[in-house]
Amino acid sequence: MTPGVTVWRCTACGSLFFPRRLLCATCHSPDFAEAQAVAARIEEITEIRHVLGQTHWAPRRLANVRTADGLAFTVGLLDGSQEGEEIALFQDGTAPFGRRLKESAA
Amino acid sequence: MGQGLEAAIVAVGQSRYVRRPEPGETTHTFIRDAILAALADAGMAASEIDGLAVTSFSLAPDVAIDLAWRLGLSLRWLHQDTNGGSSAMNMLGHAARGVHCGAARNILVVAGDATGLAGYAKIAANYNRATSDHLAPLGHGGPNGVYSLVTTRQMKAYGLEKSDYGHMAIAQRDWAAKNPFAVYRDPLTMDAYLAAPMVADPLTRYDCVPVVAGAQAIILTRPDAARGPHAPVHIRAVRNSFNFDNQRGDGLRTGISTFADDLWEAAGFGPDAIDVASIYDDYPAMVLAQLLDLGMIPDGDLGRFAREAIGRDRRPINTWGGMMSAGQPGGPAGGLNGISEAVLQLQGRAGARQVAGARRAVATGYGMTLYRYGGTAAAALLERAS
Numbered sequence: 001m002t003p004g005v006t007v008w009r010c011t012a013c014g015s016l017f018f019p020r021r022l023l024c025a026t027c028h029s030p031d032f033a034e035a036q037a038v039a040a041r042i043e044e045i046t047e048i049r050h051v052l053g054q055t056h057w058a059p060r061r062l063a064n065v066r067t068a069d070g071l072a073f074t075v076g077l078l079d080g081s082q083e084g085e086e087i088a089l090f091q092d093g094t095a096p097f098g099r100r101l102k103e104s105a106a
Numbered sequence: 107m108g109q110g111l112e113a114a115i116v117a118v119g120q121s122r123y124v125r126r127p128e129p130g131e132t133t134h135t136f137i138r139d140a141i142l143a144a145l146a147d148a149g150m151a152a153s154e155i156d157g158l159a160v161t162s163f164s165l166a167p168d169v170a171i172d173l174a175w176r177l178g179l180s181l182r183w184l185h186q187d188t189n190g191g192s193s194a195m196n197m198l199g200h201a202a203r204g205v206h207c208g209a210a211r212n213i214l215v216v217a218g219d220a221t222g223l224a225g226y227a228k229i230a231a232n233y234n235r236a237t238s239d240h241l242a243p244l245g246h247g248g249p250n251g252v253y254s255l256v257t258t259r260q261m262k263a264y265g266l267e268k269s270d271y272g273h274m275a276i277a278q279r280d281w282a283a284k285n286p287f288a289v290y291r292d293p294l295t296m297d298a299y300l301a302a303p304m305v306a307d308p309l310t311r312y313d314c315v316p317v318v319a320g321a322q323a324i325i326l327t328r329p330d331a332a333r334g335p336h337a338p339v340h341i342r343a344v345r346n347s348f349n350f351d352n353q354r355g356d357g358l359r360t361g362i363s364t365f366a367d368d369l370w371e372a373a374g375f376g377p378d379a380i381d382v383a384s385i386y387d388d389y390p391a392m393v394l395a396q397l398l399d400l401g402m403i404p405d406g407d408l409g410r411f412a413r414e415a416i417g418r419d420r421r422p423i424n425t426w427g428g429m430m431s432a433g434q435p436g437g438p439a440g441g442l443n444g445i446s447e448a449v450l451q452l453q454g455r456a457g458a459r460q461v462a463g464a465r466r467a468v469a470t471g472y473g474m475t476l477y478r479y480g481g482t483a484a485a486a487l488l489e490r491a492s
């Protein structure tokens with residue numbers, strides 16, 4: 001798990017994307033620069049309690065989050081952080097996660 | 107084309123719908139059964155079919171031509187659709203234009219799946235690259251994880267209560283009780299709805315469509331060539347939308363919002379003229395979103411519509427029980443079931459659930475969750491010839 005989530009910024013118009021696109025949805029430029037989203041605010045939370053075909057499932061918490069730049073994506077929550085809270089973002093492979101800013105600083 | 111496409115649906119057929127297929131029952135056999143039922147309904151020989159459209163999540167590695175071969179159909183028009191919940195509507199549009207232009211005389215449109223639970227879970231985790239890379243590793247549990255977040259967003263935006271969605275589940279269960287093909291037909295109470303186990307907050311068991319095995323088929327032909335036993339149902343307008351907002355919105359509007367005005371104008375009638383509605387019901391929140399986008403909730407008060415139009419007045423919406431009670435075969439076939447129900451209603455053949463005097467219907471499709479919500483939406487307006 002590494003700090004920050006890799007997002008993509010169109011070098012022509014500045015639009016941000018996650019997941020990565022082939023062309024910018026705003027200006028259709030093919031040129032992107034990687035950027036790191038390090039924090040976001042939680043907008044909605046769900047807890048996945050049952051999954052079809054899984055008999056031994058440990059519930060997971062997921063959240064829709066939004067960065068200060070306005071980019072929204074879905075993360076796995078690593079703690080009990082709540083709607084409206086600001087969280088630190090992490091990445092495990094291609095998967096985005098988040099936990100409370102305070103605890104991650106500790 | 108003031109009066110729409112010169113194309114009509116003349117027959118419908120379906121296989122049985124089952125939670126668990128018997129040994130020997132596969133996607134292919136369910137599709138065959140639906141086709142045989144549709145041909146019988148049309149009074150048509152298989153040799154008269156010269157066009158075929160199919161959608162399925164579980165036909166692979168076979169594709170449309172393999173199906174044509176296995177069915178012994180020699181064709182001059184062939185299409186396979188990959189647009190999930192709006193595949194049926196997409197096929198309807200392509201087939202209607204194919205018939206209208208003379209590319210084929212009689213087109214069979216079929217959708218079916220028998221994924222089994224394990225197969226469905228595999229599809230859900232590998233739905234597309236965004237899902238397998240960015241959602242499945244979180245344990246998102248398939249579309250439930252996506253639409254639970256959308257539902258919470260809708261509840262906050264429109265001030266909805268959990269019970270508002272319950273009215274829809276209960277009303278559709280009441281309709282399903284009158285549909286012998288529905289997998290769940292026992293009455294549902296609000297107490298039972300609210301007490302159901304949580305699957306993905308705020309979605310409980312009755313908000314999530316039961317996966318079933320089954321197939322559905324319809325046959326299109328030119329209205330002037332229709333000679334079957336049932337009144338042709340005219341396709342007045344079909345419109346589609348794909349990736350309308352690049353996933354940069356909130357998922358509370360659908361692509362239907364981009365074409366609704368054009369759709370009604372093309373058909374020459376408006377939402378008030380609709381007698382029966384088949385609204386793609388993968389999740390209750392998306393039914394309300396589509397009705398709003400169609401202009402069928404004029405004051406924009408989703409909660410009141412759920413409580414009064416659906417709960418109290420039993421507005422004829424998803425009169426076959428919807429996928430929530432009748433079952434969702436894989437995904438693609440659900441949309442075709444809604445079209446078929448509209449046809450049965452307009453032909454006066456819906457049995458105990460018949461809406462008296464039904465003449466005009468709307469049917470929709472919605473689906474293909476790209477990342478945060480669905481990326482495809484479509485709608486058709488159907489009318490019985492007077």
Ligand SMILES: [Zn+2]
Nearest residue numbers: 010013024027
């Ligand atoms: Zn750009």
